[in-house]
Each structure stands twice: as structure tokens, then as C-alpha cells.
Amino acid sequence: MAYKDIEDVMDQQKGLVEIVARFEPKLVKMAPPERNRSRRR
Secondary structure: OOOOOHHHHHHHOOOOOOOOOOOOOOOOOOOOOOOOOOOOO
């Protein structure tokens, strides 16, 4: 799994972190697909 559940991580690290705010996105907008995807190396 590439990403961990943030609630589990925060619970496991509760001795090291202090929650001061919580952000819950209402909208996620993806970037439009790129044209001419030539990669320079």
C-alpha cells in the first residue's frame, strides 16, 4: 500500500504530535492532461 490511513498514523504517533486543526477538502481538481508529453533527459 502506497498510502497509509492518516487516522491510523496519527493514532500511532499521538505521543509525538498535537492536532491543532483538521482540513477536509470539499473539492479535488486535477490538472488537465498535458499535451506533447516529450520528456527531456
